[in-house]
Amino acid sequence: MAVYTDVSDGALRAFLSLYDIGDLTAYRGIAEGVENSNFVLRTTGGDFILTLYERRVDPADLPWFLGLMGCLSDHGLSCPRPVVARDGQALRTLAGRPAAITTFLPGVWPREVRVAHCAPVGAALAALHMAGQGFGAERANALGPDAWPGLVAACRADGDSVQPGLMAELDAALAEILPAWPARDDLPRGQIHADLFPDNVFFLDGAVSGIIDFYFACTDLLAYDIAICLNAWCFDADGTFDAARGRALIAGYESVRPLTDAERRALPVLAAGAATRFLLTRLYDWVNTPAGAMVTRKDPLDYLKRLRFHRAARNMASYGL
């Protein structure tokens, strides 16, 4: 939960006067998301989300993120659409922070993932990948394989305090994963979400009604996004892989875009890499966040069990796929 920056009603009214979206009737800070300050705005013109960009988001990346969201929305994906002011600009400054207004999406994110969620998520992910073909600008994945050795180094001093032997296990995993990582021309590339966890997917009546939070999006292997979703959606609370969810996710994806044979072969190493990425960033936050700080730390060890599962997998059959 987080609202790092409050916005005075006077400053907000002045800000809204630059737009043609009606007069302010209500706004409330949202207690979700750990990266930015988000507010639900209600105006006489409808409902919107106001985001003030805080830590971790590089202001230089914001035009790319907002451009991608606009393009995906243009191509029919249900995602937040940046709202431009009368001067044509969506990215502005409010309360000393970069700020943007986007459309409000209905729906509820699933606190408990069921098999029935996974096919719609897979199909929505593929639709995102297809819609992303309309957006030509590239953004490198700042948390891709090139970044992992540096994260391991930054965690080395304190990482084993989380679990003895953890750093040696991560060294071994990287020694295995990095040489096996597909080259950028081996697999289809494009715009990926890169953080499509359940709290970023809204459902309504069993269908995906919205995909949010594009602030880790980047240009990378499309199948890596599937690998992230396998980690995020297809494991039980105790860290056991649920093959029924995995099958539904892949089938949903392939109902929109069939995987190539090379992508299928690469999925185990991509999934191991995705588990490593979330393990490492959570571990980094864990050892660098003071206990009691106003941010909820996520347990890095949730991803160690996933990593072990993926490293033991030989091929898609190991997933029951």
Place this chain on the structure above:
Amino acid sequence: MAVYTDVSDGALRAFLSLYDIGDLTAYRGIAEGVENSNFVLRTTGGDFILTLYERRVDPADLPWFLGLMGCLSDHGLSCPRPVVARDGQALRTLAGRPAAITTFLPGVWPREVRVAHCAPVGAALAALHMAGQGFGAERANALGPDAWPGLVAACRADGDSVQPGLMAELDAALAEILPAWPARDDLPRGQIHADLFPDNVFFLDGAVSGIIDFYFACTDLLAYDIAICLNAWCFDADGTFDAARGRALIAGYESVRPLTDAERRALPVLAAGAATRFLLTRLYDWVNTPAGAMVTRKDPLDYLKRLRFHRAARNMASYGL
């Protein structure tokens, strides 16, 4: 900001199935309020607030609070109206907490108080007092004068660490205020809000559109509620009394319910008592909340300057009223 308890979408849908307010289309935790967990609910029937009652609210008091809100709403006050389920009950259990749904109120609370806010607030407070005459059940003020010596005792060990000499000054203030406190039959009594700070009053187009957060409400001297508002609305950020705001607040109040002479005479001691109450509860939280806990501590010394001002006041003229 606070959402202490998240609610799963499955549990929320089951809960909503007990009501006739439509199907869930969205819900978001609100990053406001430090006492309870609040969510904005959107259903096909409209917008609502879901509250899960957490710390500081005694479950035994909830029927009184909800009953008062229902009565005030019946009498035309714009306040959250408890929504009853099909069984006629508004107070239920969700996620292991007492929980209730209330109506959503439009409007925005003023981050920067101006003179123009004060007459509408005064009038709304008087309207609340008049509407409260329709609610006969009494609730004692758990944070009234009887509670202050105990709070002083609980702060004695650590209070001077906040400011040297603070506890001696509080002892002197109580020795002056408590003997001068009006007896319960000396002044008009009734239902008071007892926490009508700016973040509990929504405005729309310059008028009060809603009063929220009745979880300190109780049965006490009506003029004590005015004294609380003088403290909450009529001092500058540096703690200097703004007579123009005070005049507007009182004039607004008296446009609905004129004060008696006894109430006017009592206002300085009531205002000193109100400053003492907020100073003491903030001080108690300050010395009992670990630094870095997930609650924003409010500076108790904001109220020391107010207390000194009120103790120096002889009568309403000292306020420029």
